[in-house]
Amino acid sequence: MTWKVKLIVILAALLAVLLLVGYFLWQNAGNKHYTLKELVEKVREMKQEGYDVYEVEYYLLSARYYFTLGEKEKATDLFNKAIEALEGASLIPEAQEPEWKAVPNIVDIARTPTTWDFVPLGAVFVETDNGYIVYPRNDRSWKLSCFIIAAMGWTQDGEVFAYQGRLPLVPEEGPFKPRIYFKGKWTVPNIVFADPLYYDDGEKFGLPTVYQYDLSGKYMQYLSYDEKHRLWIHVIKRVNGDVLLEMRMKAQGAPMWLGDWRRGRMLIHGVYPHEENFDLWGGFWDIGPMNATLTVGDKTYEIRGFMIFDRASHRVMHGEAQRRAGPPLAFTCMVIWQENLTIMVTHTTNPSPADPGVSFEHQLRINLPRQDLNLSTTDFTLIDSGGIQPVNFTLSGKLPNGYFNLTGTVVMFWPEKWVIGKGTWWNSDAYFAWGRAFSKWNGIVVVDGTTIKVDAWGIGEYTRYSLTLTPGYGGQPPSCGCWGRWGGNCPVNATGGS
Structure with missing residues (x-):
């Protein structure tokens, strides 16, 4: 399994656990840029390219957390923050490591x-x-x-x-x-x-x-x-x-x-x-x-x-x-x-x-x-x-x-x-x-x-x-x-x- 396939598997799992909340968040976010599926796909693509999307993942996980508690307004706000973080994502730095x-x-x-x-x-x-x-x-x-x-x-x-x-x-x-x-x-x-x-x-x-x-x-x-x-x-x-x-x-x-x-x-x-x-x-x-x-x-x-x-x-x-x-x-x-x-x-x-x-x-x-x-x-x-x-x-x-x-x-x-x-x-x-x-x-x-x-x-x-x-x-x-x-x-x- 290549690292690209690995990332697909990981992010597919993330998508699966977020689908429960996705419809509500999309209907209530008022955001015209991404559906939940499009957002997760974009995260996958950018991670493959070496972009820092970990803050995005945190907001998505937090959105799910609050949705399961019934706090839908808070979940929607976190979903929008995930979109903002994704649009501002930068490349992860490289390093000159020793030969292990x-x-x-x-x-x-x-x-x-x-x-x-x-x-x-x-x-x-x-x-x-x-x-x-x-x-x-x-x-x-x-x-x-x-x-x-x-x-x-x-x-x-x-x-x-x-x-x-x-x-x-x-x-x-x-x-x-x-x-x-x-x-x-x-x-x-x-x-x-x-x-x-x-x-x-x-x-x-x-x-x-x-x-x-x-x-x-x-x-x-x-x-x-x-x-x-x-x-x-x-x-x-x-x-x-x-x-x-x-x-x-x-x-x-x-x-x-x-x-x-x-x-x-x-x-x-x-x-x-x-x-x-x-x-x-x-x-x-x-x-x-x-x-x-x-x-x-x-x-x-x-x-x-x-x-x-x-x-x-x-x-x-x-x-x-x-x-x-x-x-x-x-x-x-x-x-x-x-x-x-x-x-x-x-x-x-x-x-x-x-x-x-x-x-x-x-x-x-x-x-x-x-x-x-x-x-x-x-x-x-x-x-x-x-x-x-x-x-x-x-x-x-x-x-x-x-x-x-x-x-x-x-x-x-x-x-x-x-x-x-x-x-x-x-x-x-x-x-x-x-x-x-x-x-x-x-x-x-x-x-x-x-x-x-x-x-x-x-x-x-x-x-x-x-x-x-x-x-x-x-x-x-x-x-x-x-x-x-x-x-x-x-x-x-x-x-x-x-």
Whole structure:
């Protein structure tokens, strides 16, 4: 499937979800330039030509959002704004990027991230005339960009808090609703973020920041980076100023580097199930202790714990990115955390017969902040309990000056039953899955003869491949659900993705 065909598929899906509102908007807009069908066709043509039409898509998605709420006048106004934005669209800038190549590991880098690593303009992104970031128009191999936040913590009275957040770059990468676990249950508020993702170098927020508005225009979320103090700040708030969630994380130790934007090096994250191609990613994870405030109703809770920021961008190894390739298989990405100990793991097994010529990712880093130590290794083994949704893990390995032995048990899955797909390009009967898990870890880490007892929490994201499916395991993808993140069979609509 060429990129032109891909765009036709994406925009056809957008047209399908907008047809419900199209007749009303056309009858009431009083605009003689475009019907809805003509507008969507024009968006498709201009996107093919490299024009910036992401603001147009935002207005169309917002129009649908308000129409479904019965606010037809607001929907009509947004439809007209989409037309105005389209008529004023300019070309997306190009970029002179490095030549990207796959490498087995990135354990040789231990530096702290710069603001440019956070938002690598000129390498991964360009800034549009409207102030938001997108991929360069001369590189169609980019597939997904992660501005993902995951966290776990506790209130003073022991209430457990968990969080999954994301700032989506463009609608094709999946709209998103924040997920908050508190008082024994997950809550997914009806706040839908899709795009655009604006960049502020500090003029508006005081720090380099990416930010965006939800489809209602009533909420915003942002992520700021204080490079000098290694501080990450994530906020979800009403536009009028009321803060719903604020998280501050002071990163510690060396990040887990997944690739090097400066030198064009990336790791192989996995093989796609629906396309004979490989997923490359680069970027970093930054982890540290977190202080947060969560407002529920008229009460605000203070929370302490840890937070992970995943700033990665993915591209295909060969050719142009396809949206329906499926999630890369079969990876394990985990962070294990306790006070004064962070363990970061990324490991992928290749279940396919294809050989990319470079081994898949396999690296581990341990930070001991009090000792000012960061240790990395590729000499480790990760074993799980098997199946499409494992519940137990064993992690052991050697360090330059020690070793570690750990066992982990899942205490909570997201979703409860991981999303299942069937059939890959190499085996039509095989199964694959995507999901996340929160886990409890125990064991020891020995460094320079000193034994550190591990009683830690873990957060991980996983894909799995299996020739069989255990009865009762696996859920079906909701509309724009977990596969939405990878561009699966999901229309670009106003529902929340992964």
